[in-house]
Amino acid sequence: MYQRKIPELLDCGLAVALKVIGGKWKSWIIDCIRRDIRRPSAIHREMDVIAPRVINLHLKELEEHGIIYKVIFADVPPRVEYRFTAVGESLLPLLAQLEDWGNANKEYINRNVEEYAPGSCQFLPEQQAAKAS
Amino acid sequence: MYQRKIPELLDCGLAVALKVIGGKWKSWIIDCIRRDIRRPSAIHREMDVIAPRVINLHLKELEEHGIIYKVIFADVPPRVEYRFTAVGESLLPLLAQLEDWGNANKEYINRNVEEYAPGSCQFLPEQQAAKAS
């Protein structure tokens, strides 16, 4: 386990929320479980461009944060399922809203990124007002 | 500017949203501007534990993403203000909700992190059901 050298500021609710959902593939994993893809191997298949190891690490973090929990069946071969805790469930509507927002604005954002050139931001207020409209 | 080596998956709305708000201090900066702390130097004072350089980089990114825009006054000494674009404004309610969620659950999450020990996740379904309730 990696030992942090710079302390985090976790008194702010926003920081906590972002810590939980902010990992690179976290939200994708959460979305899998939401769609009832709950077994590690199934998630690995679903996210086949991501290394299984990476997914496992994220799963462990989600578990540490109390967003999901693991159900281990006594079966052989071993069978494991991840499910949402109550707190994890409460996150789903927020993620859905974020996703809607992203879908509604991704063209705008990607266009902005492409068009952005250092210095192109030099406008006077009147010009900016025009641009913003 | 850093040249990415691994392409991002930005077709998913959630990924886009997290890209925009996911930077380490992004949401704090957005919160400053929301509270009408709009000038770079004022933001630096407000977030005085963060290096000004870092804040500038995040501001530039928010600008590139079209979340905020810069108003440059012709004054001397130079005066600059950051303001939200319409898209930036539309993000605020979502952030407020995330913050509420984080505040409501941060004790739970921090407790989980502290109590988590590798292997403590080995429960049978019945025990998990009890824990989750």
Added chain:
DNA sequence: GGGGACAGGGAAAAATTATTCCCTGTCCCC
């Protein structure tokens, strides 16, 4: 002139996160 506030950025280092490679077991099927 010296010092401070203003806005901003280059270069390098450090910290953090993501990724790859490869290894541990068990069981089933051919």
Added chain:
DNA sequence: GGGGACAGGGAATAATTTTTCCCTGTCCCC
């Protein structure tokens, strides 16, 4: 026995992000 599926982790490396240090310029005030 060999090969595959299952769940999982150690160690090292690469990629990315964050941070520090220091420098550019203008203007005002003492």
